[in-house]
Amino acid sequence: MTAPATLHERILDWYDDHARDLPWREPSASAWSVMVSEFMLQQTPVARVLPVHEAWLERWPTPAALAAEPSGEAVRAWGRLGYPRRALRLHAAAQAIVERHGGEVPSAYDALRALPGVGDYTAAAIAAFAFRARHVVLDTNVRRVFARVLGGTELPTPSVTKAERELGASVLPEDPETAATWSVAVMELGALVCTAAKPGCARCPVGDRCAWQAAGRPAYDGPVRRPQAWAGTDRQCRGRLLAVLRESTGPVHRSALDAVWPDPVQRERALAGLLEDRLAVQVGPDTFTLPG
DNA sequence: TATACGTGGCA
DNA sequence: TTGCCAAGTAT
Numbered sequence: 149m150t151a152p153a154t155l156h157e158r159i160l161d162w163y164d165d166h167a168r169d170l171p172w173r174e175p176s177a178s179a180w181s182v183m184v185s186e187f188m189l190q191q192t193p194v195a196r197v198l199p200v201h202e203a204w205l206e207r208w209p210t211p212a213a214l215a216a217e218p219s220g221e222a223v224r225a226w227g228r229l230g231y232p233r234r235a236l237r238l239h240a241a242a243q244a245i246v247e248r249h250g251g252e253v254p255s256a257y258d259a260l261r262a263l264p265g266v267g268d269y270t271a272a273a274i275a276a277f278a279f280r281a282r283h284v285v286l287d288t289n290v291r292r293v294f295a296r297v298l299g300g301t302e303l304p305t306p307s308v309t310k311a312e313r314e315l316g317a318s319v320l321p322e323d324p325e326t327a328a329t330w331s332v333a334v335m336e337l338g339a340l341v342c343t344a345a346k347p348g349c350a351r352c353p354v355g356d357r358c359a360w361q362a363a364g365r366p367a368y369d370g371p372v373r374r375p376q377a378w379a380g381t382d383r384q385c386r387g388r389l390l391a392v393l394r395e396s397t398g399p400v401h402r403s404a405l406d407a408v409w410p411d412p413v414q415r416e417r418a419l420a421g422l423l424e425d426r427l428a429v430q431v432g433p434d435t436f437t438l439p440g
Numbered sequence: 441t442a443t444a445c446g447t448g449g450c451a
Numbered sequence: 452t453t454g455c456c457a458a459g460t461a462t
Contacts, residue, residue: 185458186458186459187459188458189457189458189459190457190458190459190460191445191446191447191456191457191458191459191460192446192447192457192458193447193448193449193456193457193458194457194458195449195457196447196448196449196457197458228446228447228448229446229447230445230446230447230448230457231445231446231447231459231460232445232446233445233446233460233461234445234446234459234460237460237461264460265459265460265461266460267459267460267461268459268460269458269459269460270458270459270460273458285458287458287459288457288458288459289457289458290458306441306442307441307442332458335458338458339457339458343456344455344456344457345451345455345456346451375454375455375456376443376444376445376455378446378447379453381444382444382445383444383445383446384446384447386445386446387446387447390446425445
């Protein structure tokens with residue numbers, strides 16, 4: 149009789165068989181490639197990131213290459229990925245890498261965490277996935293898997309708790325290389341099987357030792373997060389206006405912006421917001437463009 | 441801690 | 452069709 153496989157063995161074996169081939173997971177992928185992917189994947193599905201990531205790395209193979217261009221080019225190349233301030237932050241991070249780290253993506257968590265647009269998750273992810281360092285990586289997928297398998301609840305709490313970080317640390321393999329693979333494996337399990345809406349428990353490698361399944365898959369009963377409104381919001385308006393600037397090679401006249409949003413009050417407010425965020429700049433009395 | 445911040449695919 | 456969702460960060 150062989151001993152039943154451990155939770156870790158099950159998940160690592162599953163990942164070995166089911167991991168998607170993603171460019172930023174290739175052994176030859178640079179730390180910059182990993183970093184770009186992490187920025188793009190914040191709140192954005194893999195399928196939409198793939199083509200933009202490829203074009204980005206082709207055009208800007210290093211942080212220095214991006215840092216040498218106007219931030220507006222980063223916003224333009226970001227395309228319709230959403231949350232364009234991420235493009236601005238990635239550009240600013242590239243400049244910081246050139247200034248503070250000689251153009252090399254830093255490997256230390258604290259140095260990464262200090263870069264614009266890099267929070268707790270992204271710093272840990274870059275350190276773990278690009279440099280194979282031992283860090284607890286807590287993204288929404290990992291948190292959901294832990295909540296179910298180890299916690300017995302359908303969904304994690306709205307924000308990361310101390311208990312979660314401690315739990316993550318307690319199950320993180322000692323060996324750094326194994327720890328990094330463990331993190332991406334749990335993340336992949338959450339993305340492909342232990343999904344938010346329709347979990348594939350029947351094909352889950354740890355389904356028979358999942359606390360949530362054992363409890364009969366009780367529905368989430370925690371605080372309800374209000375769905376984010378979209379139609380008619382300032383956010384939608386900003387998106388419309390920025391799309392006009394992105395798709396134009398030169399300065400855009402106010403009339404071109406007027407054409408994409410009917411409400412003048414909201415339109416002005418959104419434009420002011422874009423200028424405030426440095427996603428757009430005013431270059432004349434009535435003309436605007438992406439930042440230089 | 442709650443809120444703002446894009447976008448498009450899918451049920 | 453409308454609602455929900457997808458590798459968060461900054462304030």
